[in-house]
Amino acid sequence: MAPRRAALHTQSTALFAQGLISKRDLDASERAVVDEKAKIDDVRKQMSTADTQIAEVLVEVQTEQQMAKGVRIPKGGTVRTTSFIRYNGGGAWSLAQASTVDGFFHLKFGRALPIAVFGQGAIHNRWRLDHHNAMDISLNPDGAEGQALMDYLRSKGIPFSAFRQAIPGTATGPHIHVGLPSHRY
Numbered sequence: 001m002a003p004r005r006a007a008l009h010t011q012s013t014a015l016f017a018q019g020l021i022s023k024r025d026l027d028a029s030e031r032a033v034v035d036e037k038a039k040i041d042d043v044r045k046q047m048s049t050a051d052t053q054i055a056e057v058l059v060e061v062q063t064e065q066q067m068a069k070g071v072r073i074p075k076g077g078t079v080r081t082t083s084f085i086r087y088n089g090g091g092a093w094s095l096a097q098a099s100t101v102d103g104f105f106h107l108k109f110g111r112a113l114p115i116a117v118f119g120q121g122a123i124h125n126r127w128r129l130d131h132h133n134a135m136d137i138s139l140n141p142d143g144a145e146g147q148a149l150m151d152y153l154r155s156k157g158i159p160f161s162a163f164r165q166a167i168p169g170t171a172t173g174p175h176i177h178v179g180l181p182s183h184r185y
């Protein structure tokens with residue numbers, strides 16, 4: 001809510017009731033409240049998206065550090081740990097196929113694929129993480145939707161990494177990274 005605007009609007013309503021301002025002024029006051037509320041909702045939404053993106057990047061960076069010991073996964077092979085699943089699909093993958101994956105998901109679950117990160121963003125540049133040909137899907141790999149997505153990717157030979165861990169104290173972190181693992185450069 002926008003308390004300041006809302007308070008002003010309450011005042012305007014009282015003034016209108018007393019015949020001290022016009023209906024037009026009252027309407028303008030009402031619109032201002034609605035506009036301000038929409039703006040705040042927008043910022044909130046952007047902030048939660050930013051939180052999700054940061055959490056997903058952190059989880060990937062941490063995992064890359066743990067994986068750096070040099071585990072090689074054969075083509076078509078899968079590695080599972082308690083915190084993640086990595087499938088080294090041998091099929092061709094490019095971000096241009098994102099709409100096909102979205103199409104599959106939409107057909108099965110009746111909603112858009114919850115893409116949190118698409119390609120390289122400012123945050124990856126800052127972390128020196130190569131994320132050019134990957135996208136992050138905000139689905140928990142342990143949920144039904146996450147499982148279905150991973151089955152689909154496997155059936156197409158599309159490589160992915162599924163992260164189970166959450167950033168302590170937040171609900172964000174678990175996600176499915178579609179594409180080859182991002183490396184730090």
Ligand SMILES: [Zn+2]
Nearest residue numbers: 134135136177
């Ligand atoms: Zn990713």
